[in-house]
Amino acid sequence: MTYEKFMEQVKEQIMSFLPEEYANADVTIQEVSKNNNQKFHAICIKRPEDRIVPNVYLEDYYRTYEDDGNMENILTAIARIYKKNMENNENLLPFEVKDYESVKNRLYVVALNRNNNQDYLRDAVRRDIAETDITSVVRVLCTNNQEKGMSSFMVKSGMLEMWGISREEIYEQALKNTERIFKPDMRNIKEILLSGCMGTLSEEEQEGFRSFLNLDIPEQDQRAEKSKEILPYEQYVLTNIAQINGATAILYPNLLQEIGEATQSNFFILPSSIHELILIPVNEFPEAEKLPVMVEEANRSIVSPVDMLSDSVYYYNRKKNQLTPVLYGEEEE
DSSP states (O other): OOOHHHHHHHHHHHGGGGGGGGGTTTEEEEEEEEEEOOOOEEEEOOOTOOOOOOOOOOOHHHHHHHHOOHHHHHHHHHHHHHHHHHHHHHGGGOOOOHHHHHGGEEEEEEEEEEEGGTTTTTTBBBBEOSSSEEEEEEEEEEOOOHHHHHHHEEOOOHHHHHHHHHHHHHHHHHHHHHHHHHHHEEEEHHHHHHOOOTTTHHHHHHHHHHHTOOOOOOOOGGGHHHHHGOOOOEEEEEEEOOSGGGGGGGGTTTHHHHHHHHTOEEEEEOOOOSOOOEEEGGOOOOOOOGGGHHHHHHHHHHHHHOOOOOOOOOETTTTEEEEEESSSSOOOO
16 A cells, blocks of 8 residues: 555545544645655544644554555554644643743744744744754743653744743743753763663664774673773763753853863764754864764764764864864964
8 A cells, every 4th residue: 555545545534533522523645744845644633622632643654564564553543643643632721822932831942953944933933043953942841741752842933922022032041941941961982882772763873872982892791890990981972861852052151161161171062963063172082074974974874964063073162162163274262
């Protein structure tokens, strides 16, 4: 069955797997744009009384169908996840969208690639970061849930007039909230790898990540006794406590300066994804011209397209408190 036929069949048959209370629901298949203009297809089931309905994305379900060919199992799974998400939606929007005071403390920002998101970010409230291809986008957090998959929506220009607030004011408020809600977290990369804190990466992706960083990590049964041998740590991961959209920490006022003072070093910043940054002190990696190639290769082979932040590498000069793209040749101290 083709993907198009699969989507059509899901749309036609899903109601048979939902309770009677969904009998008056309208079922549609929608194309949804995500980060880096990645397109996904989602089934949307909306009753007249529903304020918010979840999108259930179909790509993974189609791959499952290709493996086992059992359409009944697929429809049962979609109905189950849809009902579960609807139950979770009861906690969404516990505020009045049209009231700025109700929204104010839920504003936050995320860092995305400017060049890859021209359509996705059209009419979005954002601020481009000078000397980079990164833009900072304002969103509204619908829940206090910081787990992966948290619900939010993008702030559009038209909302500013509704709220009676300027673009500058809303951005500054969102940035202040972000640093409060999503506190920064920086750890050495080897400690993360040794402790097994690699999120949802597969073994193949973890191996690729280690190769990308050129790390010599002991085997599992040798880690405990050899962990002290890899000190001192040369490379760090900067993210936030939620480990979601953690690369936004690059925007936090004074944070890079504090890191520079703490390490007593200028450093390179490698945008490994929208969720984290890799920081390398200059004295630990003198061959700066190799870094952009490493990042670009990782983005093509390891990082999911929807999570890619940038192919660029940035250089932070702590004395100048300045962030600039890495230039070929010798960097100024």
